[in-house]
Amino acid sequence: AQTVTQSQPEMSVQEAETVTLSCTYDTSESNYYLFWYKQPPSRQMILVIRQEAYKQQNATENRFSVNFQKAAKSFSLKISDSQLGDTAMYFCAFPPQGGSEKLVFGKGTKLTVNP
Amino acid sequence: DAGITQSPRHKVTETGTPVTLRCHQTENHRYMYWYRQDPGHGLRLIHYSYGVKDTDKGEVSDGYSVSRSKTEDFLLTLESATSSQTSVYFCAIKIRGDSYEQYFGPGTRLTVT
Numbered sequence: 001a002q003t004v005t006q007s008q009p010e011m012s013v014q015e016a017e018t019v020t021l022s023c024t025y026d027t028s029e030s031n032y033y034l035f036w037y038k039q040p041p042s043r044q045m046i047l048v049i050r051q052e053a054y055k056q057q058n059a060t061e062n063r064f065s066v067n068f069q070k071a072a073k074s075f076s077l078k079i080s081d082s083q084l085g086d087t088a089m090y091f092c093a094f095p096p097q098g099g100s101e102k103l104v105f106g107k108g109t110k111l112t113v114n115p
Numbered sequence: 116d117a118g119i120t121q122s123p124r125h126k127v128t129e130t131g132t133p134v135t136l137r138c139h140q141t142e143n144h145r146y147m148y149w150y151r152q153d154p155g156h157g158l159r160l161i162h163y164s165y166g167v168k169d170t171d172k173g174e175v176s177d178g179y180s181v182s183r184s185k186t187e188d189f190l191l192t193l194e195s196a197t198s199s200q201t202s203v204y205f206c207a208i209k210i211r212g213d214s215y216e217q218y219f220g221p222g223t224r225l226t227v228t
Contacts, residue, residue, distance in 0.1 A: 033214045045158075045205060045219035052214070091157055095215040101146050101165060102173065103217055107157040 004092050006106035013082045014114050020067070021077045021109045023092030029053075032094055034068070034075045035103070040088040048090070051075065082113045118142050119220040121206050127226045134193040136223050138206030140186075146209035147189040148217060149173075149181060151202040158205065164189055196227045 004025045013019035025034070036048040051059045051068050058066050063083075067076045075094075079086055092106040118141035128134050138147060148163040150173075160173030162181040170181050178200060180192045193200055203224050207217040 033216065035216055043203065043222050045207075045222075047216055047218070050214060050216055093158075101209060101215065102148075102160055102163065103215060105157040105159075107155060 004094060004104050004106040006090075006092055006109050008109045009107070010110045010112070012112040012114055013079075015082055015084060017082055018078060018080045019082055019111065021079075021090050021092075021111065023075045023077070023106055025073050025075065025092070025094055027073070027094070027096060029097065034066075035093045036064070036066070036075075036077045037091045037093060037105075038086075038088045039091065039108075040085070045091075049077070079111075084113050084115060087111060087113045119206060119208055119218065121204075121220040121223050123223060124221065125224045127228060128196050129228055130197060131195050134196050134225065134227075136191045136204055136206075136225070138189045138191070138220055140189075140208050142208075142210075143186050144208040144210060145186075147183065148207040148209075149179075149189070149191045150205045150207065151175065151200075152205060152222075153202050161191065161204075193225075196225075198227050201225060201227045 031054045034051045038046045038048045049059050049061045049064050051066050063080045065078045089108045089110050091108045093103045096104045120139045122137045149161040150158040152158050159175045161179050164170045164183040182190045203222050205222050206220040209217050
């Protein structure tokens with residue numbers, strides 16, 4: 001079975017500090033994409049960042065970056081200079097099978113940024 | 116803005132009544148999805164569609180049916196709602212052809228009493 005595991009149900013960080021959210025996954029595919037989604041209190045699901053497993057370089061989007069370890073099947077999200085607006089649920093997701101059009105989501109990590 | 120709307124945004128219904136949720140997109144994307152979100156479970160796929168009249172089941176499809184008679188609309192029906200179907204329902208579309216990323220509608224909060 002293709003699974004995604006987020007081992008941290010809740011985390012907190014002080015404003016302006018850095019925090020890392022963990023995600024591990026299981027797949028037999030060699031090339032695939034990985035995603036982090038953010039869900040603020042407004043409930044809207046927002047794509048934060050994507051990583052292609054074929055690429056060795058870690059993806060970066062402004063204050064958001066990933067640490068992708070393909071051999072370890074690990075895909076963590078680092079948020080630098082945390083802001084109050086980063087308070088949200090964060091979900092890791094990936095398509096479980098090559099050619100599959102479906103995504104499998106982790107159970108989420110609730111991040112609170114404290115002033 | 117991926118041009119996805121959901122209706123209704125909130126609904127309260129009684130056990131045993133039929134309920135239909137609508138997802139509408141404005142950009143003719145082929146793939147559309149219905150998820151439910153429950154605390155401690157993340158998002159779970161109910162059904163998805165890969166074209167007009169082409170649908171398939173997800174991991175939690177029991178008690179749900181879907182229809183897609185035109186590209187822009189994807190309907191989710193609870194034939195006889197149960198309290199276990201109280202949830203937040205999200206519609207999504209797949210935009211980029213190679214990366215599988217999905218864009219989501221605003222969600223519908225359904226309460227079955």
